[in-house]
Amino acid sequence: MLDETTKGVFTIAATPFLPDGALDFDSIDRLTDAYIEKGANGLTILGMMGEAGKLTAAESVAVVQRVVSRSTVPVVVGVSAPGFAAMSELATKAMEAGAAGVMxxxxxGLKTDxxxxxxxHNAADALGPIPFVLQDFPLATGVQMSPSVVLQIVEECPTCVMLKHEDWPGLEKITTLRGASDSGARRISILCGNGGMYLLEEMMRGADGAMTGFGYPEMMRQVVDAYxxxxxxxxxxIFDAYMPMIRYEAQPGMGLAIRKHSLAQQGIIAHPTLRKPGAGLSAQAIGEIDALATRQKRRLADLGL
Structure with a gap:
């Protein structure tokens, strides 16, 4: 079960599709295995980069059941929904399947503290005893959560056990939150996102690891272990060897297509399909990605990786 002491790398999983847009369960199996083989301490599925909003309720449950049954590490399930009934239903089914917690x-539309x-408070009530991750990703949600708001939620909602930190820039927020816990506030786990773009600095500020995705997920494990x-x-x-690809994948609106292309090139998923609506890659972009991958491989070889 997810708790406040959770550390390490929880890889954000892509959701593989066949060329016609149907779920690709064989690729889900390979992807789950690959993430774990490449060092994931846990997996997070049905997040924003998992195209959760494009799945039906039945498909979401099917993905959860497939991944959890396959995984040998804890699985966190994204259950964000417009209404609490849908959130509660998916969360309950996820936990029944064996998930460790939800996000x-x-x-x-939320404007005030x-x-x-x-x-x-309402989400915690809807989830009951299920431990949850508070996802702080203002670039995607438009919701700005100050450190004082995060601390209030942590104090008043005991089932909030982790912050998925994706504010950008957000290093000072981590410092403030860790300073508060050093002064007596309840300490929860902080795992960081944004494709690992600031991973090393986030660890140095007091984060407990990463909860993000990247086309080469072993990067998070290698950087965290070395640190x-x-x-x-x-x-x-190590981070510098991957940085050109991290930078390229960080392009708004293109990141998931780039990530899926990289995963397909490695043979981890069969197809780089995004379920519609979703941006594709031009031949020129594919050439740029492949060139970066070649240079990345050479740099890693120089490091003995």
Whole structure:
């Protein structure tokens, strides 16, 4: 079960589709295995980059059941929904399938601190005893949560056990939250997103690991392991080898297409299909990605990876 002490790398999973847009369960199996083989301590499914909003309720449950039955590590399920009934139903079915917890993002339209806190009170009530991850991703949701709001939610909602930190820029927020816990506030796990773009600095600010995706998910494990071993310069060297691809994948509106292309090129998923609506890649973009992959492979070889 997910709790406040959770650490490590929880890889955000893509959702594989066949060329006609149907779920690709064989690729789901391979993807689950690959994420774990590449160092994931846990998996997070049905997140924003998992195209959760494009699935039917029945498909969402089917994906949860398939991944959880396959996985040997804890699985967190994104259950964000416009209404609490749908959220509660998916969360309950996920936990019945064996999930470790769920993740909730605030809906667009919350403007005031009171509205944000009130929403998560209601979400916690709807989820009951299920532990949940508070997803703080203002670039996607438009909801700005100050450190004081996060701390209030953590204090008043005991089942909130983790912050998925994706504010950008957000390093000072991590410092503020960790300072508060050092001064007596309830300490929860902080795992960070944004494709790992600021992973090393986030770890140095007090994060407990990563909860994000990338076309080469082993990057998170390699960087975190080097940092925790006290090998900060090696962690920097590893990160630098991947940085051109991280930067390229960070393009708004194209990131998932790039990530799926990389996963398909590695043979992890059969097709790079995005379910409609979704942006495709031009031949020129594919050439750029492949060139970056070749250079990345060479840089990693120089590091013995």
């Amino acid at each position: 909730v993002a605030p809906p667009m 009171a509205q944000i806190v009130g929403y998560f 925790l071993a006290g090998e900060v310069e090696r962690a920097r060297d």
